[in-house]
Amino acid sequence: MSRLTRRQALGAVTGAAAGMALVGVATASANSAPEKDRAAAPAGVKGPAPFDEVFQGRHIQGLPDHAHAAHAGHSTGFRVLVDGRELHVMQHGKSGWSSAINHYERFASPRDAARTAVTTLKGAAVVPFDPTA
Template sequence: MPELSRRRALTAAAALATVTAAATLPAAGPAQAAGHHDDPGTFDEVYKGRRIQGRPGGGSGHHHHHGAGYAVFVDGVELHVMRNADGSWISVVSHYAPVPTPRAAARAAVDELQGAALLPFPAN
C-alpha cells in the first residue's frame, strides 16, 4: 500500500469537503438557484415597537426601479429602498450604511429614526 503524502491527504480532504457541501445544499434547478439571492421574499414583523413590512412589487415614481420592484414600510409609511449593484440594500434613512436585505434596511431605518415618525418621501 503506498504511503499517504501530505498532498494526497489535502486533496482527499478538499474533495470530501466539496462533496459534503454539495450534499447539504437544497435541491434546486438552475433558474431557482440563480434567483434565490435576488428574491428577498416577504416579511411583516414588529421591530423595537415599530411595524416593518416588505413585499415584492409596489413603489412609485422614478424610485420604483431603484428598489428592484420591492416595497418596504415602517408603520405603514413607505421607506424608499434601493438595491446596489453588489446586491446590498440602502434606504433613504440609512443611505450610507448598506445592508444585505430589505428587512435589514427597515430595521436600520427604525434604529436611525430613534422613535421619530418616518415621513412620506415625495416622489418626483
C-alpha cells in the same frame, strides 16, 4: 523627466491594497445575508423574501411590489413599510440595499435596512420620499 520615488510607489501600492480590502469587506457583507432572507422568496420570483414583523415596537413589512415597481425611474420591485408608511429602499446591484434614512450604508437585505432605519428614527415617523422635490 519625472521619476517615481520610492515614497510615491509605496503610497500607490498601499492605496491599491486598501481599496481592494474595502471592496472585499463590502462584498463579504453584502453576500452574508441570512438564509431566511434569501431562500424564502416564492418559487420563480426573484428578489428578497417578504417579511412582516414588529421590531423595537414598530411594525415593519417588506413585500414584492409589482404594481409600483418603477419609482422615479428606478425599479426595485420591493416595498418596505414602517408603521404603514413607505420607507424608500434602493438596491445597489450585488453590493446590497440602502434606505432613504441610511443612504450611505449598505445592508444585506431590505429587512436589515428597515431595522436600521427604525433604530435611527428613534420613534420618529417616516416621512414619504418625493423624488421630485
